[in-house]
Amino acid sequence: MRCWGTIVIPVLQVSSFHSDVKIMPEGHTVHRLARDQSKWFSGQRLKVSSPQGRFAEGSELLDGRTLKSVEAHGKHLYYFFSGVHVLHVHLGLYGKFRLHASPPPEPRGAVRVRFIGKTNTLDLNGPNQCVVLNAQQIADSRKKIGEDPLRTDANPERAWARIQKSKKPIGQLLLDQSIIAGIGNIYRAEILFLMSVHPTRPSCSFTHEEFDELWKTSVRLLEVGVKYNRIITKSRDESDKPLSKLTSEERLWIYKKEFSPICASATQKWLLGNRQMYACAVCQR
Ligand SMILES: [Zn+2]
Numbered sequence: 289m290r291c292w293g294t295i296v297i298p299v300l301q302v303s304s305f306h307s308d309v310k311i312m313p314e315g316h317t318v319h320r321l322a323r324d325q326s327k328w329f330s331g332q333r334l335k336v337s338s339p340q341g342r343f344a345e346g347s348e349l350l351d352g353r354t355l356k357s358v359e360a361h362g363k364h365l366y367y368f369f370s371g372v373h374v375l376h377v378h379l380g381l382y383g384k385f386r387l388h389a390s391p392p393p394e395p396r397g398a399v400r401v402r403f404i405g406k407t408n409t410l411d412l413n414g415p416n417q418c419v420v421l422n423a424q425q426i427a428d429s430r431k432k433i434g435e436d437p438l439r440t441d442a443n444p445e446r447a448w449a450r451i452q453k454s455k456k457p458i459g460q461l462l463l464d465q466s467i468i469a470g471i472g473n474i475y476r477a478e479i480l481f482l483m484s485v486h487p488t489r490p491s492c493s494f495t496h497e498e499f500d501e502l503w504k505t506s507v508r509l510l511e512v513g514v515k516y517n518r519i520i521t522k523s524r525d526e527s528d529k530p531l532s533k534l535t536s537e538e539r540l541w542i543y544k545k546e547f548s549p550i551c552a553s554a555t556q557k558w559l560l561g562n563r564q565m566y567a568c569a570v571c572q573r
Pocket residue numbers: 548549550551552553568569570571572
């Protein structure tokens with residue numbers, strides 16, 4: 289297939305580049321939430337309520353049921369309850385969980401949903417989505433989500449099929465949650481830097497070998513992210529101290545860096561896919 293992608297030369301912003309005001313959680317955060325919340329609440333009959341009232345009907349359906357498991361798919365959370373009900377949560381930019389010991393204090397702010405378990409209580413404020421679905425609706429909702437490097441049922445070939453057909457820059461496509469789910473703004477910059485691939489390269493110019501490397505790098509970095517509950521893209525060999533001891537400055541290669549850590553060239557910063565991208569024109573071709 290011919291590849292007609294346009295190479296857009298990034299505009300170098302010397303000063304006044306803005307940092308993201310709110311950061312959308314990336315896949316590692318959501319998977320870590322699923323893992324922790326599963327540990328805290330699975331197998332328990334939960335008292336479910338909506339102190340704010342906006343989720344009153346949904347909470348009535350779930351109240352008194354046993355939470356069987358919590359799963360993450362990309363940036364989405366699914367809470368499987370006894371019976372047919374599944375709670376679907378997407379945090380968006382403003383969603384936030386708070387954990388309390390049970391019995392909990394008075395709700396703080398607009399708590400959309402509160403789970404009270406034996407020893408822990410979980411509050412969720414400000415989610416983008418918080419809705420009860422049935423199995424069919426869940427299946428339909430998950431069809432729209434791309435392949436998640438952190439899920440054992442992921443099928444990377446499906447992501448490859450989309451990538452090899454797209455003329456869009458790879459840096460932009462990596463934000464498309466319907467292709468690869470869970471990679472956000474920080475991971476895309478770091479993955480492409482580690483691969484020495486410039487973000488403006490048309491996706492369709494990727495070889496299958498390069499895609500395999502991209503997938504494996506995504507799996508590896510996201511797994512580290514879940515383990516440490518933060519984005520760390522340096523490996524132990526590449527750092528002079530344990531990964532848990534790295535400062536926020538030391539954890540990343542190129543994201544928000546002024547200079548390339550390899551060749552010391554000034555970093556390119558520009559908007560790609562409407563988010564700030566970072567790359568080195570020398571190290572990344
Ligand atoms: Zn460089």
